[in-house]
Structure formats: C-alpha cells, structure tokens
Amino acid sequence: MQLTQFTDLSLRLLIYLARLPEPGLATIAEIADYHQISRNHLVKVANSLANQGFIMSTRGKGGGLQLARPAYAIGLGEVVRRTEQNMNLVECFDIPSNQCRLIRNCFLKATLYEAQRAFMTVLDKYTLADAASLGANTELSSLPVADMPPLT
C-alpha cells in the first residue's frame, strides 16, 4: 500500500514552496538540490503541478515556481487525487480491464471502496498549510505519532 513516488515528490515540492517567505519563488535547481532529487524528474513533477493549477512558473531572471493559490486553499486530498495516476486499489476497480471472475457476487470491492473513501476523507480535512505546519492544526498535533520528531 503505497502512494507513487510522483505523488511523494509532488507533495515535497508543494511543501517546500509553501514554506518560502513572500513572494514564495524558488527555482527547480534550488528545490532539486535541497531534496537531492534528479532535476529532470522534478521538472516533470513541476509541469504536472502547473497543469493541475497548483503552481505557476515565471520565466526569466528572478523567476521560478510559486504556489498558484495560498497553501490553506490547496487540499491534500485534491493533490493526491490528481497526482496518483492509479486509484484502483485492486484490479476489479477498473471495470474495462478487470479479469476477476468473482466480481458479480463479491463484497470485497465495496469494502475496499469504503476503506479508500475513509482514507481520502482524512486527507480532505487537511490542507497544504497543515502539512507544511503553517496553520494551526490541533487535530494533527494531538496525534500519537511516536516517531515524529518535535518541530525544530
């Protein structure tokens, strides 16, 4: 059970931008260097995020990437839905390609749908500002995440 590396990098790029002081501009090279990620890989991620309307790109000297909306207006559920290329938990979620013969009388699919909805409902509660720790987030801060280091 994993999100794709593409989603992972998309979220890292967005969090990086969300934390910048105004006007919140950064270059691909700067972000790639910070995250030790291939610049080519990050270009693909940035293009996708720009196409989805999460970031915008300014060319020329002093240009770079910046959020297209305030961080508090970017939902984490929205980002994951748009960056995950495959939300089909199992084969039968995709009717055209499904080969499973159990589908006509199997409740597993309904169970997995319900679980996926629960997953996305949690992400829909939070925004990029929450993930970047820029907003008050009492729900998150009360979570018993033992290996979560304190804020620095």
Added chain:
Amino acid sequence: MQLTQFTDLSLRLLIYLARLPEPGLATIAEIADYHQISRNHLVKVANSLANQGFIMSTRGKGGGLQLARPAYAIGLGEVVRRTEQNMNLVECFDIPSNQCRLIRNCFLKATLYEAQRAFMTVLDKYTLADAASLGANTELSSLPVADMPPLT
C-alpha cells in the same frame, strides 16, 4: 494508490475457498484455472497464506487447500497487513531508508498515518465471510456503490 497484485490474488484465493461447500477443499490447479492465473504464481500466494496461518494444505489424493479458520474468523485487515509487503505510503514512513529532508518539521507524515489508520479501521470491521458474502452484512449492503452488480 494500489494494493499489490499479491494481496489481490491472496484475497481472491481466500474468497474462493470461503465459498466452497464442506469440507472446503480445492486444488491449486482448480483455483488457477477458475481465475485464469499462472499456477506458479498461485503456488507462491498459497505458500504465503499457509505460512501466515490463513490456509492449510493436505497432500495426496483428495487433498488440497482449505481455510485454516472459519471465514468469519479471518479479518480483512489482518489479511491485508500480512500480504502487503510495503505499508510505507511514502518514503519517510521507513525511517532507515528515508531521504526526505522535510521530515523533522513536516506534518504530512502524521496526516498520511491518520489516513492509513482510517483505511485499515474499515477493513478491520469486516471478515472474509463478509467479502465472500457468506455473512449478514447490513453495513456493506447499504453502501451506495453504483457500479456494484446485484448478487447473482
């Protein structure tokens, strides 16, 4: 966001066995033929399920695979936890291999943990008997899953 094919096939095998009349025995060849899955692939899945204590194997004529416990005593959450080889939604879930520099002051991880817990909490409500439609399941039958065909 996908479960592995290994988990998908594990669930299919278990559902197949759960639906058999007593004594609930089936051969690998029979299940592979029904699901049109490679026999070698299914052997690996069956060995894993046997090692995890979900099924048992009887050798010889009249032998085969059968559930090691009643279907109502096999939780779907338990199956997914044991068959998914990687529950690390994103890189930072695995501390030893994490390369993300945001980890020390990032709430994304806590958000994703909460979402994953919500996902597993749903699966923990249901058993193999529910998935195989062998038990009363009013919660599932009330789900608005539009593309779920009626039971045959």
